[in-house]
Amino acid sequence: MQQIFNFVIKNKTFLLFLLLFSIALALTIQSHSYHKSKFINSANALTGGVYGTVNSIGKYFDLEHENEILSEENKHLREQLFNSKNNLDSTYIDSTYSKGQYKVTAAQVYKNSYSSTHNYLTINKGRKDSIRQDFGIITSKGIVGIIDQTSSGYATVLSILNKKSRINAKLKRTDHIGSLKWNGSSPFYVQLEDVSKFAPVKVGDTIVTGGQSAIFPKGIGIGIIESFETDISGDTYTIEVKLFNDMTNIGAVYILENLDRNEIKTLENLSNE
Amino acid sequence: MNSVILSNSTRFIVLLLAQVVICNNINFLGYINPYIYIIFIFLFPIRENRLVLLLVSFMLGMLIDMFSDSGGVHAAAAICLAYARPVLLKTSFGMLYEHQSIKFSNTDLGSLITYVTFGTLIHHFILFSLEIFNMSSILLILKKTLFSSIFTVILSILIIILFSRKKK
Numbered sequence: 001m002q003q004i005f006n007f008v009i010k011n012k013t014f015l016l017f018l019l020l021f022s023i024a025l026a027l028t029i030q031s032h033s034y035h036k037s038k039f040i041n042s043a044n045a046l047t048g049g050v051y052g053t054v055n056s057i058g059k060y061f062d063l064e065h066e067n068e069i070l071s072e073e074n075k076h077l078r079e080q081l082f083n084s085k086n087n088l089d090s091t092y093i094d095s096t097y098s099k100g101q102y103k104v105t106a107a108q109v110y111k112n113s114y115s116s117t118h119n120y121l122t123i124n125k126g127r128k129d130s131i132r133q134d135f136g137i138i139t140s141k142g143i144v145g146i147i148d149q150t151s152s153g154y155a156t157v158l159s160i161l162n163k164k165s166r167i168n169a170k171l172k173r174t175d176h177i178g179s180l181k182w183n184g185s186s187p188f189y190v191q192l193e194d195v196s197k198f199a200p201v202k203v204g205d206t207i208v209t210g211g212q213s214a215i216f217p218k219g220i221g222i223g224i225i226e227s228f229e230t231d232i233s234g235d236t237y238t239i240e241v242k243l244f245n246d247m248t249n250i251g252a253v254y255i256l257e258n259l260d261r262n263e264i265k266t267l268e269n270l271s272n273e
Numbered sequence: 274m275n276s277v278i279l280s281n282s283t284r285f286i287v288l289l290l291a292q293v294v295i296c297n298n299i300n301f302l303g304y305i306n307p308y309i310y311i312i313f314i315f316l317f318p319i320r321e322n323r324l325v326l327l328l329v330s331f332m333l334g335m336l337i338d339m340f341s342d343s344g345g346v347h348a349a350a351a352i353c354l355a356y357a358r359p360v361l362l363k364t365s366f367g368m369l370y371e372h373q374s375i376k377f378s379n380t381d382l383g384s385l386i387t388y389v390t391f392g393t394l395i396h397h398f399i400l401f402s403l404e405i406f407n408m409s410s411i412l413l414i415l416k417k418t419l420f421s422s423i424f425t426v427i428l429s430i431l432i433i434i435l436f437s438r439k440k441k
Binding site for chain 2: 012013014016017020021023024025026027028029030031032040041042044046047050051054111113114115116117118120122156184186187248
């Protein structure tokens with residue numbers, strides 16, 4: 001017994017180092033698996049408060065840019081409104097018509113990162129705004145990511161610029177689906193993998209979300225095809241996609257909540273059993 | 274004694290905020306960021322207990338991790354640096370360290386640069402290895418380590434010299 005105590009006292013620095021290092025290592029490994037970085041993330045009052053203060057100063061510098069984006073989006077929405085084929089002169093009384101499938105919440109990005117291989121954003125909406133894990137995040141131009149962790153006032157977003165991110169996407173023209181990943185090299189390009197070799201892929205075609213998951217609705221813009229190649233097995237294409245969004249410069253975002261999500265999940269679980 | 278605690282706590286908070294608010298957003302050439310918070314570990318008083326240094330470095334790394342959503346990579350790198358510090362001090366300052374009489378404000382510049390450079394390289398290599406977590410991208414790890422280290426070393430030396438000028 002005496003010897004054990006002596007050993008501990010003699011090597012206390014090394015033992016403490018080992019202990020702390022293994023804690024840090026465990027947290028690192030945990031953070032590399034999906035939705036596991038529960039304890040150490042920036043969705044809490046301390047980090048959110050600091051980022052909020054900084055953002056309240058910094059946002060004035062982007063006002064002009066933000067205004068441009070807004071007026072561009074307004075133009076786009078007005079075009080859709082005036083060219084829509086539906087008659088807008090009558091209202092539906094039946095409430096089932098007015099209930100949309102998606103609920104949209106506006107939020108502000110407090111922290112953005114794109115230099116790491118595992119990037120996260122922090123936004124200023126959280127559980128008290130009824131934001132939960134796995135909600136989709138978009139801007140007026142295209143997709144940004146998926147909600148990862150939430151606290152009462154803040155949430156972290158798993159960016160599409162994250163090696164853990166997998167998003168269902170398709171070619172807009174022909175509906176061939178693939179899986180959107182990021183190889184960690186450039187913040188302006190992502191990769192669309194596992195596209196069937198029978199798909200007529202052309203440089204310049206648009207890639208949109210596939211709508212097969214309960215996260216994003218169908219047809220939200222992602223980017224355009226920059227180049228493509230067949231992968232080693234020769235059965236599928238790997239497509240280099242240039243993003244519509246400038247991921248290095250994101251201010252206002254929209255959070256999408258699929259109101260039918262629980263129903264879809266329950267149904268999928270039932271058929272998996 | 275109190276002034277040592279006070280000055281170190283101030284340094285802790287200032288470096289933490291400077292790191293997460295300013296340095297994490299530099300993204301020079303897309304991915305190069307300096308990690309200046311390790312100045313805290315470099316300048317931690319030598320006569321203090323090593324256990325305290327380990328614990329405080331862990332806390333600092335953890336807070337940086339919390340702010341930048343990086344799991345535990347900064348914490349791991351920071352305590353490795355804290356643990357390796359005596360060896361670094363011995364190799365770069367030699368006799369001065371043996372006599373426990375280093376004052377960072379008036380050591381010669383060459384030793385200081387050696388000390389900071391080796392410390393930064395160790396820290397950044399562990400940081401990026403854990404962050405990328407894939408030995409097949411060792412080239413990317415080395416590239417990031419090299420460029421970020423250059424940035425960090427220059428900034429750290431400048432900051433240490435600027436803020437530790439002798440009072441006349």
